[in-house]
Amino acid sequence: MFSLLADKLDNTFRRLRGLGKISEKNIADALRDIRLALLEADVEFGVAREFIGRVKERAMGQEVLKSIKPGEQIVKIFRDEIAALLGGDAVGLDLTDPARIMVVGLNGAGKTTTSAKLALRLKNEGRRPLLVACDLVRPAAVDQLATLAEQIGVPVYKPAPGSRDVVAVAREALEWARTQNGTVMIFDTAGRQEVDEALIDELRQLHAFLSPRETLLVADAATGQQAVNVAQTFDRAVNVTGIVLTKLDGDARGGAALSMRSVTGKPIKFSGEGEKLDQFGPFVPGRMADRILGM
Amino acid sequence: TKFSRSSRIDWEELEAELVAADIGIRRAMGIADQLKESKGLDAENLVESTREVLRRAFPSTAPSLPAPPEGKPLVILVVGVNGTGKTTSAAKLAHLLQKQGSRVLLAAADTFRAAAVEQLQSWADKLNIPICKGAPSQDPASVCYEAHTQAIREGFQYLICDTAGRLHTRHNLMEELSKIRRTLAKQDASAPHSTLLVVDATTGANALAQAREFHKATPLDSVIITKMDGSGKGGVAVAIMDEMHISPSFLGTGEGAEDFEPFNRDRYVDSLL
Numbered sequence: 027m028f029s030l031l032a033d034k035l036d037n038t039f040r041r042l043r044g045l046g047k048i049s050e051k052n053i054a055d056a057l058r059d060i061r062l063a064l065l066e067a068d069v070e071f072g073v074a075r076e077f078i079g080r081v082k083e084r085a086m087g088q089e090v091l092k093s094i095k096p097g098e099q100i101v102k103i104f105r106d107e108i109a110a111l112l113g114g115d116a117v118g119l120d121l122t123d124p125a126r127i128m129v130v131g132l133n134g135a136g137k138t139t140t141s142a143k144l145a146l147r148l149k150n151e152g153r154r155p156l157l158v159a160c161d162l163v164r165p166a167a168v169d170q171l172a173t174l175a176e177q178i179g180v181p182v183y184k185p186a187p188g189s190r191d192v193v194a195v196a197r198e199a200l201e202w203a204r205t206q207n208g209t210v211m212i213f214d215t216a217g218r219q220e221v222d223e224a225l226i227d228e229l230r231q232l233h234a235f236l237s238p239r240e241t242l243l244v245a246d247a248a249t250g251q252q253a254v255n256v257a258q259t260f261d262r263a264v265n266v267t268g269i270v271l272t273k274l275d276g277d278a279r280g281g282a283a284l285s286m287r288s289v290t291g292k293p294i295k296f297s298g299e300g301e302k303l304d305q306f307g308p309f310v311p312g313r314m315a316d317r318i319l320g321m
Numbered sequence: 322t323k324f325s326r327s328s329r330i331d332w333e334e335l336e337a338e339l340v341a342a343d344i345g346i347r348r349a350m351g352i353a354d355q356l357k358e359s360k361g362l363d364a365e366n367l368v369e370s371t372r373e374v375l376r377r378a379f380p381s382t383a384p385s386l387p388a389p390p391e392g393k394p395l396v397i398l399v400v401g402v403n404g405t406g407k408t409t410s411a412a413k414l415a416h417l418l419q420k421q422g423s424r425v426l427l428a429a430a431d432t433f434r435a436a437a438v439e440q441l442q443s444w445a446d447k448l449n450i451p452i453c454k455g456a457p458s459q460d461p462a463s464v465c466y467e468a469h470t471q472a473i474r475e476g477f478q479y480l481i482c483d484t485a486g487r488l489h490t491r492h493n494l495m496e497e498l499s500k501i502r503r504t505l506a507k508q509d510a511s512a513p514h515s516t517l518l519v520v521d522a523t524t525g526a527n528a529l530a531q532a533r534e535f536h537k538a539t540p541l542d543s544v545i546i547t548k549m550d551g552s553g554k555g556g557v558a559v560a561i562m563d564e565m566h567i568s569p570s571f572l573g574t575g576e577g578a579e580d581f582e583p584f585n586r587d588r589y590v591d592s593l594l
C-alpha cells in the first residue's frame with residue numbers, strides 16, 4: 027500500500043520515536059493531517075469533522091500505538107472506514123414492474139449520457155429499456171438523447187417540438203410505452219441548480235406523477251463543498267434512491283462522494299468512467315476510498 | 322456576529338466559511354494566519370478585512386477582450402472539461418459582442434459529442450448569429466480552419482470557436498487542442514487571440530488541475546466561471562489566480578442568453594463570504 031499521506035505520517039512518527047513514546051498528542055497531529063487530506067479531496071468541512079470525530083477512537087487505539095508503521099496504520103483505518111461508509115448497504119436497482127427510473131442532477135453533471143449508459147447496461151442484461159426525453163429546456167437536449175439512443179438501439183420517446191410541460195410529456199411517454207414492449211423506462215430530465223425553487227418544484231411534480239422505483243442523482247466527481255446542499259435538496263424534493271458519480275476517468279479526488287453519502291445515507295450505485303456509453307459500471311467503494319486519501 | 326463567540330474571533334468558523342466557498346483549506350488557513358497578525362481586528366470588521374485580502378488577490382480591472390486586429394477577426398477559443406458550459410458561454414459571448422454592434426461568427430467545432438453542433442446551431446438560430454458547422458467526426462482543427470477562412474473572407478470582427486469537452490488528463494485530446502491552435506495560426510500568426518477556460522462554479526479543488534493542464538496545451542488568457550446562479554461560489558478562481566495569475570473575465574449566471582456578465586472583483590468577493 028503506497029500513499030504520500032501514510033509516508034508523511036510515518037516520517038513524522040519516526041522523528042518522534044527518537045524522542046521516545048508516541049503520545050496521544052502525536053496522534054492528534056496525525057488526525058489533523060488526515061483532516062487536511064480530506065478537505066483537499068473536497069470532502070465537505072462538516073462531514074470531514076464529523077467523520078474524523080467518529081473514527082478517532084480507533085485511530086487512538088493500541089493497534090496504532092504499538093505498530094511499526096503507525097502512520098500507515100492510521101491511514102489504513104481511515105481508508106477502511108471510508109470504504110465501509112461508501113459501500114454500506116449498496117443495493118442494485120429496484121426494477122419491479124412498473125420499472126421507472128428518473129435521472130436528476132445539476133446542469134452538465136452527465137444525466138443524458140448516464141441515461142443512455144444505463145439503458146445500454148440494462149439492455150445487455152437482457153432487459154428492454156425505453157428512453158424518455160424530459161429535458162425541454164436545454165437546446166438540442168432531445169436530439170442528444172435521440173442520437174445516443176440510436177447508437178445503442180434503444181427506443182426513445184421524443185416530445186413534440188415546443189412542448190413545455192414535463193408532466194404532460196411524461197404522460198404521453200407512458201401512452202407511447204404501451205406500444206413498445208419495454209420492461210424498464212428511463213426518464214432523462216433537464217439540469218437545474220438546487221437553489222432554483224421553481225425548477226426543483228417542476229421536478230417534484232414529475233416525480234409525484236411518475237412514482238419512479240429509482241430516482242438517481244447524477245453528480246460530477248469534481249464537485250466541491252456544495253455537494254452536501256445539492257444532495258440534500260434533491261433528496262428532499264424527489265427522494266433520491268441512489269447516486270451516480272460521473273467523470274471518474276479524470277483526476278478529481280472525489281470527496282463529494284463521501285459528503286453526499288454521509289448526509290443523505292443514499293448508496294452510490296454506479297460510476298461513469300468516460301464519454302463512451304460502455305464506460306460505466308457499478309461503483310467500487312474501495313477504489314474510491316484510496317482515491318480520496320490520495321493513495 | 323457570525324465569527325465571534327462573545328468578543329473573541331472564532332477562527333475555525335472563518336476557515337469553515339472560506340472552505341465552503343471552495344477556496345481551499347490551505348488558502349483559508351493562510352488567510353486566517355495573515356489576519357491574526359493584523360492589528361485592530363475584531364469580530365465586527367473581520368468579514369470586511371477578509372474580503373480585502375481576497376480582493377487584493379485579483380486585478381482591479383478584469384481582463385477584457387482585445388480589440389479585433391486591423392482587417393482581421395479576433396479569434397476566441399473556448400475550452401474546458403466536460404459539461405462546464407462552453408457551448409452556452411460561447412453563444413452568450415457572441416450575443417454580448419453582437420449587441421455591442423460587432424459582427425460575430427460562431428464555429429461549431431465539437432464534432433464529437435452527440436448533438437453538440439445542433440445545440441450551438443439552435444443558439445445561433447435563436448440569437449440570429451451566423452455559424453460555421455463541422456460535419457459529425459470531422460477533425461475539429463479543420464472546422465476551425467474553415468470557419469477562420471470564412472470569417473476573414475466575409476469580414477467578421479470576431480470568431481468564437483466552441484470545442485468539445487475533454488478531461489485535462491486525456492493526453493491525446495489535449496494534443497488536439499494544440500493542433501487547433503496551430504491550425505488557427507496558419508491564417509493569422511497571432512490567432513487565437515484569446516483562449517478562455519470555462520470552469521463550473523460547483524467544482525472543487527480539481528479546477529486548479531484543470532487550469533494547469535489546459536494552460537499547458539493552449540495558453541489561457543482568462544477564465545469564465547459558469548453556474549454562479551447556483552450555490553457554488555466559484556472560490557476556485559482564487560486558487561487559479563494565486564498560482565497561475567489568470568483572472569476570470571466573465572461569469573455565467575443562468576441558462577438564458579443574457580445571464581452573462583463581466584467579472585467584477587468586488588461583487589465576486591462579496592459573494593464569497
Ligand SMILES: Nc1nc2c(ncn2[C@@H]2O[C@H](COP(=O)(O)OP(=O)(O)OP(=O)(O)O)[C@@H](O)[C@H]2O)c(=O)[nH]1
Nearest residue numbers: 133134135136137138139217273298299300403404
Ligand atoms: N469524461 C467523461 N465525460 C462524461 C462522463 N459522463 C458524461 N460526460 C460528458 O459530460 C458532458 C455533459 O454530459 P451530459 O450527459 O450532456 O450532461 P447532462 O447532465 O445531461 O447536462 P444537462 O442536461 O445540460 O444538465 C458531455 O460532454 C458528456 O460526454 C464521464 O463519466 N466521463
Ligand SMILES: Nc1nc2c(ncn2[C@@H]2O[C@H](COP(=O)(O)OP(=O)(O)OP(=O)(O)O)[C@@H](O)[C@H]2O)c(=O)[nH]1
Nearest residue numbers: 133134403404405406407408409486548573574575
Ligand atoms: N444555471 C446555469 N446553467 C448553465 C450556465 N452555463 C451553462 N449552463 C448549463 O450547463 C449545462 C451544460 O452546458 P453546455 O454549454 O452544454 O456545456 P459544455 O461545456 O459545452 O458541455 P460539453 O460540450 O458536453 O463538454 C447546460 O444545461 C447549460 O444550460 C450558467 O451560468 N448557469
Ligand SMILES: [K+]
Nearest residue numbers: 549551552553
Ligand atoms: K453562487
Ligand SMILES: [Mg+2]
Nearest residue numbers: 137138161167
Ligand atoms: Mg442532459
Ligand SMILES: [Mg+2]
Nearest residue numbers: 407408431437
Ligand atoms: Mg459543448
